[in-house]
Amino acid sequence: MSSTARAGLLSEWARCRWIWNECCARSKKAYAEEEKCGAARLDKMLTEASTANAWLREGSSVQQQQVIRDFAKSRAKALKDIKGRLPQQRRAGMPKCKKKHAADPTLNYTQSGFRLKDGRLHLAGGIVLSVVWSRELPKPPSSVLVCRESLGHWYASFVVATTTEELPATGRDIGIDWGVKETATTTSDIHDLPHAQHGRNAAQRLACYQRRTARRKPKRGQAGSKGYKEAKRQTAKLHKKVARQRQDTGRKWAKRVVRDHDRLAVEDFRPKFLAKSTMAGKAADAAIGVTKQALIHMARKHGRELHLVHPAHTTMDCAQCGARTKHALPLLERTYACTACGAVSPRDKNSARVMLVRAGLNPAGADRVRAAGPPVHGQREPGIPSL
């Protein structure tokens, strides 16, 4: 990126941040006085502010109005969300002020604020960027978000209306259960996803960087040293690398699953389920979160049917007859043996099958039909038992 463009983006960001924070202050006051604080009022504030401050007029007015609209939207949403909450909890959801050194620059440009020409991105206010394209845009974009992430790299992400890319029907269903050792256990043996250990491989180095950061931490009121900043950057870089690896693994797997199946029954996993204390739990949580997101995205993109299944009791139910054991299976117990019908199956495979049954899909439509198993009788309601 040219230094002119960088300087242009940063001063644009400074102006937008000022306007955003001004909006925050107005909104807070208006809320306390139970006044309205919609886009029209904020627009008036902006007009007054630019008359008074010459430096605001140097920026693009299109972009500044966009900030007002973004703020008004975010505020309206927050106001809707906080209805019915306790007064002391209300402030949590409101748009927050953006601090200079804490907030990474983000600039949102809609239709009138940008244009693409000869592979270069022209932004309102005369900023021209050469873009390194990760892939070709399928259609003209409706908006673009220009942002700088924690490592100081700038990105432009374009919003393009999506169309579903239909894939040929396969006639197959799949049930998916998340876990620690295997990130995903499925009703199809060839689609199981072992935990990739991206976090563990990086853990040693991460611990080293974190110790280094702690050692170099400045005393209160002192500025951080160069070495401290470097150690912090190294930590952030490694975190980002692990996150990217996870996403890559998750996407590739999701693509395979979605390509091979018409209908998916997926455990609606909530993080922090596993991440109580251990590093392994946290890593598994992160891997599952990313993989689940990739799967949902991929299924939507290719027009596949996806059911999210409530995770309660999935390890206690029998996929064959629907009977529920009295006690939760201890984690070390790797096989599930049903006392009602005598079916024996690996624990996670049983859970994956329970997903299918609960989603109302046909377990026989799964890849592997257990020929020796007893016939499915008295199938349970796909309804969700409460905890």
Ligand SMILES: [Zn+2]
């Ligand atoms: Zn059974």
